[in-house]
Amino acid sequence: MTQVTRPTWVEGAAGSLFDIDNLPxxxxxxxxxxxxxxxxxxxxxxxxxxxxxxxxxxxxxxxxxxxxxxxxxxxxxxxxxxxxxxxxxxxxxxxxxxxxxxxxxxxxxxxxMPFEVADYVDFYCSLDHASNVGRIFRPDDEPLKPNWRHLPAGYHGRAGTVVVSGTGVRRPSGQSKAPGAAGPGYGPSSRLDMEAELGFVVGAPSELGSRVGVDAFADHVFGVTLLNDWSARDIQAWEYVPLGPFLGKSFATSVAGWVTPLDALAAAHVDLPGQDPEPLDYLRVGPGAGFDIDLEVVLNGETVSRPPYASMYWSPAQMLAHLTVNGASLRTGDLFGSGTISGPAPEQRGSLLELSWGGTEPFTVAGQERTFLQDGDTVTLRATAPGTGGGRIGLGEVTGTVLPG
Amino acid sequence: MTQVTRPTWVEGAAGSLFDIDNLPxxxxxxxxxxxxxxxxxxxxxxxxxxxxxxxxxxxxxxxxxxxxxxxxxxxxxxxxxxxxxxxxxxxxxxxxxxxxxxxxxxxxxxxxMPFEVADYVDFYCSLDHASNVGRIFRPDDEPLKPNWRHLPAGYHGRAGTVVVSGTGVRRPSGQSKAPGAAGPGYGPSSRLDMEAELGFVVGAPSELGSRVGVDAFADHVFGVTLLNDWSARDIQAWEYVPLGPFLGKSFATSVAGWVTPLDALAAAHVDLPGQDPEPLDYLRVGPGAGFDIDLEVVLNGETVSRPPYASMYWSPAQMLAHLTVNGASLRTGDLFGSGTISGPAPEQRGSLLELSWGGTEPFTVAGQERTFLQDGDTVTLRATAPGTGGGRIGLGEVTGTVLPG
Missing domain, CATH: 2.30.30.230 (Fumarylacetoacetase, N-terminal domain)
Structure with missing residues (x-):
């Protein structure tokens, strides 16, 4: 996939993560x-x-x-x-x-903020993440719901609270119910978390009543951004049955200031890890449907996880085909997230919920034991991928600091 | 609440449902x-x-x-x-x-379409509807989830597929799993439904990180519209765990062409039916938090239900306070739906799912036995409320015809 392109004359760019084959x-x-x-x-x-x-x-x-x-x-x-x-x-x-x-x-x-978000959908495409969350939230149940291997599960999030990298994130308040408590209480979230994701940015719209097949992905999707799906786990755990995540997520979602065009990821295509059972026709994809993008979760300057996007079960083309299979239209500015990216290894988990196993297994950052986010914590996501020039390209980072509630 | 206003000089308006005290x-x-x-x-x-x-x-x-x-x-x-x-x-x-x-x-x-929808949230505020759906979808379980009486449950819907009254609604296709089948199949929904709701239209925005208390409802909400939350029950039943409704709803939501200002509903305030247990402080409302609005569900010209909005458990001011309690901001054009309005009596149920009890108890329309929607069916929602002039005002109707998938 290496393309022969002359070097750029811009000083300092050649050989960097933002060389001529990137151009976000x-x-x-x-x-x-x-x-x-x-x-x-x-x-x-x-x-x-x-x-x-x-x-x-x-x-x-x-x-x-x-x-x-x-x-x-x-x-x-x-x-x-x-x-x-x-x-x-x-x-x-x-x-x-x-x-x-x-x-x-x-x-x-x-x-x-690089684009006006039309509709924001968040998927749930990592087998490892979905399995971990299932084990943590529903320890007595099968970790994966019966539908998980048949469709890329997703839900609509709040478009109006998608913010650009660097925006402070105020700790949300809300209802939660402590284990064993008689009823819910109100207060600032005590289990504030982050989720390392990719966000896909839709450019070309589609008509209401039509479908966008897996092969039309690149006709509609302009590019990719890093996305931090901030999550208040205590609020989420109390509210999410039966209508799904709502206030546990809607206070803020951060995206990078830079959108990487799909063209810049032409050398990053990899096969999916494998889908069993084979999905229904409208979700079938060929080789190279995945992306080999390596993420890094940095908490207060220290790398705490390295989630590999290549490990994702469902591909972005499948997400888009599923999103539109019922005839739902796309608008310019639609954003859809991959869901938390977690690889199979503990050090590849893309959320603190998983890294601390529901808060029961603290991990160490800068010599301190940590579970969920504290006020003043700064979370930064970074990522690189193979570029078409033979080296690597960088995705624009997304960072945010937790403000007191 | 009767206000002394001179009669209008517009011919035919005085004494109609769209008299001088309405003005949508x-x-x-x-x-x-x-x-x-x-x-x-x-x-x-x-x-x-x-x-x-x-x-x-x-x-x-x-x-x-x-x-x-x-x-x-x-x-x-x-x-x-x-x-x-x-x-x-x-x-x-x-x-x-x-x-x-x-x-x-x-x-x-x-x-x-009267307004550009920013974010669309749908709530689930009818005790009778939530209880009915719980009994139909989860017959072996408690009908209400433990959180239901503590918060107005809600989720984000698709803003880009909110359409104006009169727009045809294409029957959606998607995945569903027949009872007893080994796996899911793909095809047009065979359990297409409607839901009679009110939609509340936000005018004045709020800042990210701030909250809109129950007392600030009228500062932010401009008015009300009838809303039909079309629902594909077979798609919804298969997909909704654990992330909530998604493709079973996102193909279309219809709103009336007219938005009734809150001012026109000044005489329609009624007390809520009663909340037990008493909600947390941020959700407490005084007398008159409800609205006495009578809906009518018309299928192919025949009235099949008369849902009373006055029976709703959670008030719109509570929905808005809950929606923003985590600091989520409001934008001009935000739309939030009440959820299906069902009263306690069978003839007050606001969805065909309930009217046909999950398809098991067909009802008669124009001499035909009916459960879910057939191609060519037209659903119209109408509503009236006490006006400030002493008579009744009408909400603009919302209608839509089912097109084949």
């Missing part, structure tokens, strides 16, 4: 200028609006917007054409005079 | 003109944009929009001021020359 998109502000679309290369942001305007690109206006949505709405052929144009600009030395003045150091910009 | 808002199109905001009086629509412009209202621009959202965003003081202004216009004979040319017969307009 985000929305940035610089000084007091209005937010607009940028592409990251190395430690620089290309301010696309002036470059596209000076080249008189027909779609230049999409880069002047405070969200990626107009770009997302253009669809796959336009996304590919823009990527080809950008690659040429950033590798052709003769374009340096044109583009150079529009490079802004990453350290000087603030990243905004 | 919607978005309409007439001929080939762009969609804009109108108010219904009698069988006429007041085209508000030209009237407000000629009166040089500062907020006239909100009526030129293709959705109510800019009006919703203005907040309670502006909503009240506009209602006062409209009431004067439509009762003062001397305004007839100004307003008359902007009256459009209802029969000549098409109603559009």
């Amino acid at each position: 998109y985000g929305v940035f502000t610089h000084d007091d200028e209005p937010p607009r679309v940028g592409v990251r290369i190395g430690d620089q942001v290309v301010d696309l609006a002036p470059v596209a305007a000076s080249e008189m690109l027909e779609i230049a206006h999409v880069f002047e917007e405070p969200s990626l949505n107009p770009l997302l709405a253009l669809g796959r052929p336009a996304w590919s054409a823009i990527r080809t144009w950008l690659t040429a600009l950033l590798t052709d030395e003769t374009e340096r005079d044109l583009v150079g003045p529009s490079l802004v150091p990453l350290a000087e910009v603030a990243m905004r | 808002y919607g978005v309409f199109t007439h001929d080939d003109e762009p969609p804009r905001v109108g108010v219904r009086i009698g069988d006429q629509v007041v085209d508000l944009a030209p009237v407000a412009a000629s009166e040089m209202l500062e907020i006239a621009h909100v009526f030129e929009e293709p959705s109510l959202n800019p009006l919703l965003a203005l907040g309670r003081p502006a909503w009240s001021a506009i209602r006062t202004w409209l009431t004067a216009l439509l009762t003062d004979e001397t305004e007839r020359d100004l307003v008359g040319p902007s009256l459009v017969p209802l029969a000549e307009v098409a109603m559009r």
Whole structure:
């Protein structure tokens, strides 16, 4: 899958995690200028609006917007054409005079929420995560529900509380019921958790009443972002029967400031680990439906887990086909999460619930015994994947600090 | 609560369900003109944009929009001021020359989706409905889950598939598992249902990390619409554990073309039937927290049920307080549904699941035995409530016809 591309002329980018084969998109502000679309290369942001305007690109206006949505709405052929144009600009030395003045150091910009979320759906696609949660929440029951191996289970989350990396996350309050208590009590969550996920960002919409088959995934999905599905386990445990997670999740979901285009992950395709039983026709995928993306969960600067996305049972194309099999339409800005990514090994678990086994097995961070999140804790997710240039590319990190409730 | 208001000069409106004390808002199109905001009086629509412009209202621009959202965003003081202004216009004979040319017969307009849905949450607030569903879906278990009497249970639905009254509803396909079958199958739902609900429309937003107490309900909620939460029971039964309803609901939710302002329901307040145990502090409400709204479920022209909203266990102010108790923010256009409205009597059940007791007790419509919905069936919800003028007001109806899958 290695593509022959000339090296970029942008200093410091070649060989980095944000080399010419990456080129994620985000929305940035610089000084007091209005937010607009940028592409990251190395430690620089290309301010696309002036470059596209000076080249008189027909779609230049999409880069002047405070969200990626107009770009997302253009669809796959336009996304590919823009990527080809950008690659040429950033590798052709003769374009340096044109583009150079529009490079802004990453350290000087603030990243905004990159897209307006239309609907947000969260799936539950890790066999290891679902099994662990089942064992922790329902120790006397089969860990997996009977439907789990037949469909990628999912639910709708709150689109309005998806926030960009760096946003503080206030500890939620709510109802929970202590084991053995007569009734529920009210107060700040004492089991605040994180979940390491990938989020898939839909660009091209679909019609109500139509379906998006597994083969149409790349026509609709623009790219991928790291996602932290903050979770209040005590609130969730009390509320989730029978309507599923609600307030235990809806207070905040963090996404990275950068969306990595699917094109940048062309060399990261891997086969799924295997599905047994074979899924129904509309969920059948061929080789290479998975993604080999390595995540890292960092708590207060210390790596506490390394979840491998390649271990996921259900692929993103299957999630999308399932999401639309009933005729539900897609809108530009729809976001769907993979669910917590946990690998089979204990050090690959993507939530503190699992890392501390429901709070019963504390783990050590910076010499302290830890279970769930404390006020002031900072959680950062990072990830890398094979790039088309033969090295690795980085996904934009997502970070958040817990504020007191 | 009867208010002394002069009668309206609009012919045919006085004494109707859409008299001067109602004045619901919607978005309409007439001929080939762009969609804009109108108010219904009698069988006429007041085209508000030209009237407000000629009166040089500062907020006239909100009526030129293709959705109510800019009006919703203005907040309670502006909503009240506009209602006062409209009431004067439509009762003062001397305004007839100004307003008359902007009256459009209802029969000549098409109603559009009245607002852009931000997040859609559906609650589960009827004790009778929740008990019935529990008995039907889990016959060997307690009908109510332990949390039901402690919190208004809810979940997020799909905002992008909320459609306006009159939109055809395509029968969804998906996975379901027949009783006793070895595994799931795929096909069109054979247990397509409807649910009679009220939907509450949020106007004024709230900050992430803040809470909207029960007393702030009217500051944030603009009004009410009838809502049909179409449900595929076979898909729902197979998928809903443990993450709640998803594809069994997400194919379509219908709302009326008219949103009734809370002000029009000032005479409809009633006490809740009673809550035992007393809810936690943040959910405590005083007298008059309920609404005396009588619904009617009409299947192919025949009334099959008369659900009384006054029988609901949890009030809308409690739903909103619960929805935000964890700090989740509100956005203009947020919609929350009451959940199916079922009264204690069999003829007050708000879903076919209940009316046919899970399909086991067919009922008769137009001489035919019926359980779930057939292709071509038309479901219409209607409702009336006490108006402030001493008579009754009507909510705009919501109707939809089932299209083959």
